[in-house]
Amino acid sequence: DSGVTQTPKHLITATGQRVTLRCSPRSGDLSVYWYQQSLDQGLQFLIQYYNGEERAKGNILERFSAQQFPDLHSELNLSSLELGDSALYFCASSVERPGAGYQETQYFGPGTRLLVL
Amino acid sequence: LAKTTQPISMDSYEGQEVNITCSHNNIATNDYITWYQQFPSQGPRFIIQGYKTKVTNEVASLFIPADRKSSTLSLPRVSLSDTAVYYCLVGGDTNAGKSTFGDGTTLTVKP
Numbered sequence: 001d002s003g004v005t006q007t008p009k010h011l012i013t014a015t016g017q018r019v020t021l022r023c024s025p026r027s028g029d030l031s032v033y034w035y036q037q038s039l040d041q042g043l044q045f046l047i048q049y050y051n052g053e054e055r056a057k058g059n060i061l062e063r064f065s066a067q068q069f070p071d072l073h074s075e076l077n078l079s080s081l082e083l084g085d086s087a088l089y090f091c092a093s094s095v096e097r098p099g100a101g102y103q104e105t106q107y108f109g110p111g112t113r114l115l116v117l
Numbered sequence: 118l119a120k121t122t123q124p125i126s127m128d129s130y131e132g133q134e135v136n137i138t139c140s141h142n143n144i145a146t147n148d149y150i151t152w153y154q155q156f157p158s159q160g161p162r163f164i165i166q167g168y169k170t171k172v173t174n175e176v177a178s179l180f181i182p183a184d185r186k187s188s189t190l191s192l193p194r195v196s197l198s199d200t201a202v203y204y205c206l207v208g209g210d211t212n213a214g215k216s217t218f219g220d221g222t223t224l225t226v227k228p
Contacts, residue, residue, distance in 0.1 A: 002160065035218075043161065043204070043218040058217075090160045103149045103208045108160025 003027065004109035006091050012115045018079040021112045025072055025093030031055065032074040033094075033106060034066055038087040049074055050096055081116045088113050121205045126223040135192045137222050139205030142186045150181060150188045151206045155221070161204060165190070192224075200226045 003026035013019055025032050034046040045058035049068035060066075063081075068074040078085060088111045094104035122140040129135045141150070149168050153161035165172055167179040167188070178191040192199055202221040 002162075004160075042220040043155075045217055088158065092160065103151055103166065103206070105151070105163045105166070106153075106161075108162070111158070111160055113158075 002107040002109060004091060004093050004107050006089075006109035006112050008112060009110065010113050010115075012117065013081060014117055015081055015083060017081050017116075018077065019081065019114065021076040021078070021089050021091075021114075023074045023076070023091030023093075023109060025074070025091075026107055029093035029095055029107070030072065031094045031096030031104070032068055032072070033092040034060075034074070034076050035090040035092065036087050037090060037111075038084075041087075043090070046076070055096075078114070083116050086114055086116045121207055121217075121219050123203075123205055123219065123222045125220065126225070128225050128227060129195055130227050131196055132194050135195050135199075135224060135226075137190045137192075137203055137205075137224065138187055139190070139207075140187045141205070141207045144185050144207055148207050150179065150185075151208075152177070152179065152190045153204045153206060153218070155202045155204065161218070164203075195224075195226045197226050197228060200224060 005024045007022045030051045033048045035043045037043050046060040047066050048056040052068050063079050066076045090108050090111045092106040092108045094106045096104050151166040152164045154164050155161040165177050165179045167181050169181050172179045180189045202223050204218045204221040
């Protein structure tokens, strides 16, 4: 158990709909990352938040948005869903101490499996 | 950011030592090298991290040559449960969020 929780575990929805995925980081971790992993694909970095602020952006579609709240939990919003958005969505967290020099370990949650029909 | 290149797949047998090499020719001075393991339908899990020379923990060893343009993850005496995808990640604290996992190496351990 990494200490990162994600809800829901599974989500089935229809094209055109909007869903929200939730992530609670490990206690004390300030940084949250979101990744998308399609079937038999590698991990695609979407976005990172650090202490409530957007820190880095990857290949995140304009239909997707995220935020990190004062209690440090994060939500990933996916709208106008398409069949191709079906994937595993992972959240990861890290302490992320700026100036530490090394790359902080990312602790991954169990993921949310999204199926768009 | 340093782009990484790994073999797509590798096969091994139980009890053998497995070495997976990652190329990162344009690694930056501040970059560290981190390896993760991922089982199907689970999130990746940290294995080991290093900056130069050799790092060893209870799970694996990481060998990094002086020029740091590549690294080798060594798994001693693999078992069937080591069948997984292994990712090499290169980055530092200034670009951590943009580090990409790439396609990884699928290791299959056979009995």
